Amino acid sequence: MAPLRNRRCCLKSLIRKHSLLASVFENVNIILNCISLLKPQREVGDAVGDSSDLLHSTNMLVQTVFWAVAEWRLTSPRQKLCWCYPRRSRWFHDTVFQFWDNGQWIENFRMTRQTLFEIANVLRPYLMWRDTVMRSAVPVEELVAIGVYFLVSRSCYCTIAHVFQKGTSTIASVVVEVCLAIEHTLLKKEVRVMDFSxxxxxxxxxxxxxxxxxxxxxxxxxxxxxxxxxxxxxxxxxxxxxxxxxxxxxxxxxxxxxxxxxxxxxxxxxxxxxxxxxxxxxxxxxxxxxxxxxxxxxxxxxxxxxxxxxxxxxxxxxxxxxxxxxxxxxxxxxxxxxxxxxxxxxxxxxxxxxxxxxxxxxxxxxxxxxxxxxxxxxxxxxxxxxxxxxxxLHITPPTDEINPPxxxxxxxxxxxxxxxxxxxxxxxxxxxxxx
Known part of the structure; x- marks a missing residue:
């Protein structure tokens, strides 16, 4: 009986220590039923019967644990891990927005801060991003600044992403969204016949x-x-x-x-x-x-x-x-x-x-x-x-340019x-x- 009792203790400790099995066997009745399978069905003196019953009971326990784990994996919700690349700084908000003067704004964005913010207010209904569980939305003013900076510079998306501390794919999508919003909102207002006189x-x-x-x-x-x-x-x-x-x-x-x-x-x-x-x-x-x-x-x-x-x-x-x-x-x-x-x-x-x-x-x-x-x-x-x-200003065409007839x-x-x-x-x- 001593070996059988030791095996029962080992199984109990294994179930307690293994978090996965512990979560599977939350119901105490399941644990008791599994342990009861190890009880001998013959007399103690019958060694052969004890061995065969123990082997049979152990196999049944293994199968029960296997199917319980399988069912738990299929039916229990698994907690998903969310990860995003951390933003390294708030360069636009902390530096550009706070400390740049009009000269620096015009040099980098070809317009003053006031002009860019006026454009951002017009485009706000079309560029409002939502906060997510991973991070807060990029402000509309910064979205417009990214689009304008793209037009001003000759740099590729990767370089602009490095400047604004954003992802390359984010910069590419922002540029398209901002340009579409500007065209949709301001084209008929800004490119039109004004006062005839x-x-x-x-x-x-x-x-x-x-x-x-x-x-x-x-x-x-x-x-x-x-x-x-x-x-x-x-x-x-x-x-x-x-x-x-x-x-x-x-x-x-x-x-x-x-x-x-x-x-x-x-x-x-x-x-x-x-x-x-x-x-x-x-x-x-x-x-x-x-x-x-x-x-x-x-x-x-x-x-x-x-x-x-x-x-x-x-x-x-x-x-x-x-x-x-x-x-x-x-x-x-x-x-x-x-x-x-x-x-x-x-x-x-x-x-x-x-x-x-x-x-x-x-x-x-x-x-x-x-x-x-x-x-x-x-x-x-x-x-x-x-x-x-x-x-x-390239006003005078090159001498070898082929002019239209x-x-x-x-x-x-x-x-x-x-x-x-x-x-x-x-x-x-x-x-x-x-x-």
């Missing part, structure tokens, strides 16, 4: 009469979709999306279109724009007022280079000026149209992301471009300067004659009144 006066100071502004296109480098590589390969021998925009005399954009592949001609993209349709209908400016000179009615005008068609409302230079009058017209025209090239130069100097290759989905690239134009307008209106080391004779018939008459009247006005 102010637009005319802003162009008049450059010398051109009854003019709203100038239009031009700029290529933004991209990584093309694998199935459409050739569709985005432009005449300058790289892959791009074409940004076409029109600005007033102060360099503020009032119309923009992004998304057409770089292989498209400027005139083709322009014809597909809302600006073109409204100018054709005469509905861009209420009442479409005209300017009379030399018996010719001149509608509100827009200036474009040789890539654009000559229309009654779209002026372009003389391809081959024949006299002093036409040369003088070209001189004033180029001086006035250069405002859009300078505007593109400031746009790319302010938001340098537009001057490097975009590693993003095409639709996201369009939103990134649109958000840069929107923020550029806000900064221009608030007179935020661009740091001197970033004001590299002049399409002087795109439009014909009465439209062609009316457009020529308007350009001739403007040439007379400039030759007689503007030096």
């Amino acid at each position: 102010k637009m005319l006066s802003s162009m008049r100071k450059h010398g051109f009469p009854h003019c709203l502004g100038a239009v031009d296109g700029s290529h933004v480098l991209i990584t093309p979709p694998k199935k459409e590589v050739q569709a985005y390969f432009n005449r300058k021998s790289f892959h791009s999306i074409l940004l076409q925009a029109a600005c007033n005399g102060d360099g503020i954009f009032f119309s923009m279109l992004a998304g057409h592949s770089g292989v498209n001609h400027d005139a083709h993209v322009f014809r597909s724009s809302l600006l073109y349709r409204k100018m054709e209908e005469g509905s861009l400016i209420p009442g479409n007022p005209v300017f009379q000179y030399g018996g010719v009615s001149i509608p509100p005008l827009i200036l474009g280079d040789g890539a654009y068609p000559l229309c009654k409302w779209l002026m372009k230079p003389y391809a081959v000026p024949k006299n002093d009058r036409e040369r003088h017209y070209n001189k004033i025209f180029n001086r006035s149209r250069n405002i859009v090239e300078r505007a593109f130069g400031r746009l790319k100097a302010r938001f340098r992301r537009l001057s490097v290759r975009m590693e993003a989905h095409i639709q996201n690239v369009n939103s990134i471009i649109a958000s840069a134009v929107i923020l550029h307008n806000i900064c221009e209106k608030k007179k935020h300067f661009i740091p001197d080391d970033d004001t590299e 002049d399409i002087e004779h795109t439009r014909g018939g009465s439209d062609r004659k009316e457009a020529e008459a308007i350009r001739s009247a403007i040439a007379d006005y400039l030759f007689n009144h503007v030096k």
Whole structure:
């Protein structure tokens, strides 16, 4: 009986010590039933019977424990362990937010703290993140700062993640969310026709009469979709999306279109724009007022280079000026149209992301471009300067650049004659009144 009693004690101590078995055998009746299986069924003197009964009882105990553990694992809830990478610091809140002056804000974000916080308040309904069991949500102001810093810098996601002490995937998702929110919320408010009289006066100071502004296109480098590589390969021998925009005399954009592949001609993209349709209908400016000179009615005008068609409302230079009058017209025209090239130069100097290759989905690239134009307008209106080391305005194209063909004779018939008459009247006005 002594060996049997020892085995019973060992089983009891094993059950007590093993936490898993202890949790399984919470019911005392189960433990007692398991131990009772070890009791001998024959007389004590029958050694053979005692041995066989003990072996049989031990096997039954093992099976009972096995199935009990299996059932416990299947039915009992298991506590999951949550782990997240700890944030190392609150750099934006503790340093930037607290101690940077306006000069440092403009140098790093191209806008003052007040301007960025005003934008954050507008975007707040679209960028409110929720707290989780692992950590608190990133403040909206910091989300906007991440998006703006991405546009300002040429750095990759990993570098920006290191600056803001966030994960790389978090930075990538924040950039897309912020740019989409800016486009959705502020595009129609910031990129639109403002006061008609102010637009005319802003162009008049450059010398051109009854003019709203100038239009031009700029290529933004991209990584093309694998199935459409050739569709985005432009005449300058790289892959791009074409940004076409029109600005007033102060360099503020009032119309923009992004998304057409770089292989498209400027005139083709322009014809597909809302600006073109409204100018054709005469509905861009209420009442479409005209300017009379030399018996010719001149509608509100827009200036474009040789890539654009000559229309009654779209002026372009003389391809081959024949006299002093036409040369003088070209001189004033180029001086006035250069405002859009300078505007593109400031746009790319302010938001340098537009001057490097975009590693993003095409639709996201369009939103990134649109958000840069929107923020550029806000900064221009608030007179935020661009740091001197970033004001590299690429206004004059390289001598080996392949210019688009002049399409002087795109439009014909009465439209062609009316457009020529308007350009001739403007040439007379400039030759007689503007030096």
